[in-house]
Structures are given as structure tokens and as C-alpha cells.
Amino acid sequence: MHSPKDKQWFTEQVRPMLDTLYRTAYALLQNDADAQDAAQSSVEQAYTALGSLKDRSKFRPWLLRILKNECYRILRVKKRVIPFDDLPETGSQPTDTLDLKTAFLRLSAESRLSVTLYYFEGYSIEEIAALLREPVGTVKSRLSRARKTLRRELSDPEVSHAEN
Numbered sequence: 035m036h037s038p039k040d041k042q043w044f045t046e047q048v049r050p051m052l053d054t055l056y057r058t059a060y061a062l063l064q065n066d067a068d069a070q071d072a073a074q075s076s077v078e079q080a081y082t083a084l085g086s087l088k089d090r091s092k093f094r095p096w097l098l099r100i101l102k103n104e105c106y107r108i109l110r111v112k113k114r115v116i117p118f119d120d121l122p123e124t125g126s127q128p129t130d131t132l133d134l135k136t137a138f139l140r141l142s143a144e145s146r147l148s149v150t151l152y153y154f155e156g157y158s159i160e161e162i163a164a165l166l167r168e169p170v171g172t173v174k175s176r177l178s179r180a181r182k183t184l185r186r187e188l189s190d191p192e193v194s195h196a197e198n
Contacts, residue, residue: 036084044084047093048077054155055101061150062105062143072108076101095165102147102166109143137187145180148173 036044055076059069080097087096138146144166151157151165152173159177163170 036081040084043090044081048080048097051094051097055097057154058098058101058147058150059105061146061154062102063108064139068108068112072101072104076104079104095161098151098165099167106143134184134188137184140187141180141183145176145183148176149180152177 052073055073056069059072059076060066063069063072076097079100083100087093138149141149147166148162151162152159157165159170159173163173166173
């Protein structure tokens with residue numbers, strides 16, 4: 035059981051992170067309800083495991099790592115299920131228009147997570163590497179590839195053909 039002081043400290047740490055948790059989860063899960071569930075579940079897991087956190091100054095990356103693991107757990111479960119709404123309609127045609135959100139959602143889950151943490155949440159490349167437990171070079175190349183992909187997909191089709 036946690037002391038009232040621990041509960042207060044935990045609440046003070048989590049409150050300012052709620053939007054970050056949701057946006058990060060949404061970047062991976064691409065679904066509002068799942069993102070909310072993942073954020074809530076990660077906060078619950080963190081509270082339960084608070085005693086295992088040895089260095090409280092590392093609370094933010096610790097909680098984000100818990101969130102990332104929870105998101106990947108949800109993705110593993112969802113991979114086995116194909117929602118009826120996701121089945122293509124008979125005779126449906128793909129659209130030629132592509133917006134930023136659609137292009138962003140086409141990135142790999144790892145790229146979406148890195149882009150969200152770097153551009154929307156303001157984490158440094160080194161912080162992202164530590165959080166994801168990956169080399170700095172991997173994060174840098176993932177961000178670079180994501181930028182190139184977004185630039186290519188969002189550019190005028192005539193321009194992108196001229197570059198190839």
C-alpha cells in the first residue's frame with residue numbers, strides 16, 4: 035500500500051502527462067477508445083508498480099515505457115481480430131487525395147511513436163532512444179525516413195514522379 039505522500043507525488047507527476055499519454059497512445063493505436071484505455075491502464079500499472087521505480091527523477095520515461103508496452107499488447111490482441119467496419123466496401127475505389135493524418139497513419143507504429151515524441155511532445159532524440167531502449171542512430175534514421183515518406187506522400191504527384 036502506498037502512503038498518502040506517495041499518492042500525492044504520483045498524482046502530481048501524472049496530471050501534467052495525461053495529454054502526452056493519450057497522444058502517444060493514439061499515435062500507436064490510431065483509435066480514440068484504445069488510446070484512452072491504454073493511457074488509463076498504463077497509469078494503473080505505474081501506480082501498482084510505483085515501489086519498483088528506483089529513481090523517481092526518471093518517472094516520465096518509465097511511465098511512457100509502460101504505455102508503449104501496453105499499446106503493443108493491445109495491438110497484438112487486435113491483430114487477431116478484423117473489425118467489420120474495416121472490411122472494404124464492394125466496388126469502393128481508393129481516393130487519390132492524401133492528407134497529413136492519413137500519411138501519418140501510414141507510417142509504421144515505431145515511426146509514428148518517434149515522430150509523436152519528437153515533434154509533438156518535445157522529447158530529444160537521446161530521450162526517445164533511452165525511452166525506447168534503442169540506439170540514438172536508430173531513432174535518427176527512423177525520424178529521417180518518416181520525414182522523407184511524409185514529404186513524398188504529401189507532395190504534388192507530378193513533382194514526386196519527376197524526382198524518381
